[in-house]
Amino acid sequence: MKVLAAMSGGVDSAVAAARAVEAGHDVVGVHLALSRMPGTLRTGSRGCCTIEDSRDAWRACDILGIPYYVWDFSERFKEDVVDDFIAEYAAGRTPNPCMRCNERIKFAALLEKALALGFDAVCTGHYAKVIEDADGNRELHRAADWAKDQSYVLGVLTHEQLKHSMFPLAETPSKAEVRAEAERRGLSVANKPDSHDICFIPDGDTRGWLEERIELTEGDILDVDGTKLGTHPGANAFTVGQRKGLKLGRPAPDGKPRFVLEIRPKENTVVVGPEQLLAIDEMRGIKVSWAGRPIPEVGTGEEFDCMAQVRAHGDPVDARARVEAGADGRPELVVRLIEPMRGVAPGQTVVLYQGSRVLGQATIDSARSALRPEPAGAAG
Known part of the structure; x- marks a missing residue:
């Protein structure tokens, strides 16, 4: 089978590609250039898709003896993930950019291009499992290691996309085993930290990043009964469940902290109330x-x-x-x-x-x- 291995530059995708090669598939590695700032380097475990990651992916493909390419998806990523993220927050919602990236980039744009080039499947380092039922229909299941299970962020995949998805890490009992396998295979990413946080906000300051991109207008902070308790710099800067940063001058009658319960962007108001x-x-x-x-x-x-x-x-x-x-x-x-x-x-x-x-x-x-x-x- 002709397989396109999506190489993030991390240990999971490197081992997944190695297993696909070992299984006898004709594998080609590809790294997706998603950043519009190609000079950016990751900081420890923050961020991903940087030049450093591209080089790590190239080194892994070199050791595996498979062709390696870099595909520039930065414009599509900006439109479908970054701009969507900003628009959702501007509308008072809390988006999940990893879901959008899997839906619109890795298993839409990438898979579409792979199929057009004659590949049979896209292989990734996600911890999830694809199972065929008695009629040959494909189902998505949790991975063997629930602690690392990533089936949630793959929940957007359709039946047609599952037909062309390959997750070689599905039955791996732990991340430690993946790292040990990478070490045995001589892959330099064996001990590379996992990336976390939003990849296009590598410093982790989501609120500060959004404040530079969304126009904020002062509005009211209301109690659940509509009583005005104070003002805020902009409703879009808040998230449901937030406790800190409300700067209310007076405590609740019961002395307990208040939490953001609702954001109303059309009215530019934030509703707060008790934790329950x-x-x-x-x-x-x-x-x-x-x-x-x-x-x-x-x-x-x-x-x-x-x-x-x-x-x-x-x-x-x-x-x-x-x-x-x-x-x-x-x-x-x-x-x-x-x-x-x-x-x-x-x-x-x-x-x-x-x-x-x-x-x-x-x-x-x-x-x-x-x-x-x-x-x-x-x-x-």
Whole structure:
């Protein structure tokens, strides 16, 4: 099989490519140049997709004896990931850029180009598993190592994309084993730190980065009953669940801290309240997609049991979900949580599971707490 190995410059993608070579596939390595500042270097474990990473990817391909190329996807990355990130925050939502990158870059733009060039599959170092059912349909499942499982950020993959996806690290029991294997293979990235934070904000200061790109206008901070408690420099600079930086002159009546419950960008207001109101019981999602063939209940509109996860490394919680038509006629996902979940914000992604299988995902449009009569997600 002709395989295009996406080489990030990290240890996971290097070992994944090595395993694809060892399995007898015809492998070509490619590094995606996503940064529009090619002189940027990573700082320790912050950021990725830099010149340093490109060189590390080249060294790995050289040791593996496979061709190596760099493809410039920086313009597409800026439009589909960076600009989307800014627009979502400007609309008062909390986006997940890793989901957008996997959806629009690694498994849309990259896969599309790979197939056009005659490749059969794209291989990545993600910790996730693709399984075929009895009819040959592909399903996305959690990896063997739940601590490193990355199926959440792959929840946007479609059935067609799963047909051409290869994850050689699926059954690896731990990251330590991957590093040890890299060492045995003579790969210089064996002990390279994992990247974290948002790759295009390598210093980790998301708020400061956004303040340079979103026009902020002073507005009101309100209590849940609409009482004005203070002012803020701009609603877009806040996120649901935030506690620090509110700068309210007076404490709550019970003396306990207040948290951001809701952001209303159209009114330029921030709603704050007690911590218990962050516990969400129900969420509604838009931009729904299914990882593989949808389960029958999706077509019938019946409610089904599942588990819901809203962060890459968050704990899944028991839930009941159903699909219904939204106001615009497009499908919406309604998820009722059996146990409330804290700090859910519009713009985040909810991924549904049954056992280890990823069913699909949606972008959270609104979220509500049963302790608060009106929806908590009116933002947008």
